[in-house]
Amino acid sequence: MTTLDTAGGRPARHSLDDVLAAAMAILDENGLADLTMRRLAASLGVQPSALYWHVPNKQTLLALIADRIVSVPGAAGVPGTSTRPGTATRSPDATGIDWQHAARAEALALRDALLAYRDGAEVVSSTLALGLGADDARGRLAAALTGADLAPSAREMAAATLLHFILGHVWHEQQRLQADSLGVVAPGQAADPLEASASHHGPGSFEFGVDLLLDGLAARALRR
């Protein structure tokens, strides 16, 4: 079905874009555990070895996917431009825009982007040290913090803190989604909504964390 074999001939010919699209489809439908090079090749109607013409190894493939997951236009993004420099600025005259609102919006947009693909947070997390997508996200968060009265290094560290929290939270969230759908429930972690909503994983716990960080920054700004 996704093989897309050329009408008459045998060997299907693909671009890197095709490969990434197919990989992301598998990721979303079956999860990271099922995203193997062999399964990906099969979904493209191609031999596994063919993938290594497009990509040097699986790790790079995952990094490219992470890049795409994170590069969807967020709250500050212009729709259609998927890649923007990390230090992108929003509208030049930022007067009247509350930086806390901007940072909050960016954080929520990043969470949505991660939630848009199954295991999105794990893919992006596992790829952190390779740069690319994660750096893009941190750049956007840092840009959103322009306006807070912070030294450049403090702004960078604050953006990193936000990013780490977001990845940690969403990953946990997606692990629970998967565990629940598999019926696997850990002893302490009750699956019934009663306990879930009353505890650290209820709705709003993400916003709580973001606001906590932003409150900390605001307190710092006041002390200068």
Place this chain on the structure above:
Amino acid sequence: MTTLDTAGGRPARHSLDDVLAAAMAILDENGLADLTMRRLAASLGVQPSALYWHVPNKQTLLALIADRIVSVPGAAGVPGTSTRPGTATRSPDATGIDWQHAARAEALALRDALLAYRDGAEVVSSTLALGLGADDARGRLAAALTGADLAPSAREMAAATLLHFILGHVWHEQQRLQADSLGVVAPGQAADPLEASASHHGPGSFEFGVDLLLDGLAARALRR
């Protein structure tokens, strides 16, 4: 060398404790990628299938390891008692103890515990939904926050926020350690100490994040 074959006989007999100790040795010396069931079996002088008498599957093995990594006595822990209830209280009369100091100490202790094993943060993160170790850590953080003037649900959410930040930060940190030791450097992420120390990954960026969170909590406490 680690086979520990009984002097005279053929089949080596082991306890779950032996298995976990051998697994943690591999983890620390060779990393998570090399911690396979087959390699673990070989290090114990046993067939791979023998491991499945001690443990139902690899995921459970990793969860048990995560539990041990996290359960080292932290700042508030009594040395020797490795397992304590999640809602453990520290000394009853907490008057005079600054909760911010307690939470900070607990966060630093957790980071040290994660750093004590190669890929520690990834192992614990991947095991979050299974409860065990991660829950223990969150419980200790929540306990340390007793004294901050917070509603119980807020305290739980704050502990979760701290935990997610810590895992995200240390995982990133350990990824960089491994990337550096392999000589793999990402385009943007310069390996030279000049850029590293000037940015979000310099020394102190962990403390910065923790303090940011604690400042946010302090600001909240003031508003009540």
Place this chain on the structure above:
DNA sequence: ACCTGAACACCGTTCAAGT
């Protein structure tokens, strides 16, 4: 109580060769 032996159904990656 703890392990062997053999098998099943997979992996990622390389490399010469094809078109």
Place this chain on the structure above:
DNA sequence: ACCTGAACACCGTTCAAGT
């Protein structure tokens, strides 16, 4: 420019059987 075919060196897990 993009793919095949065949191979290499691995995986996690199951299960009957042994002691």
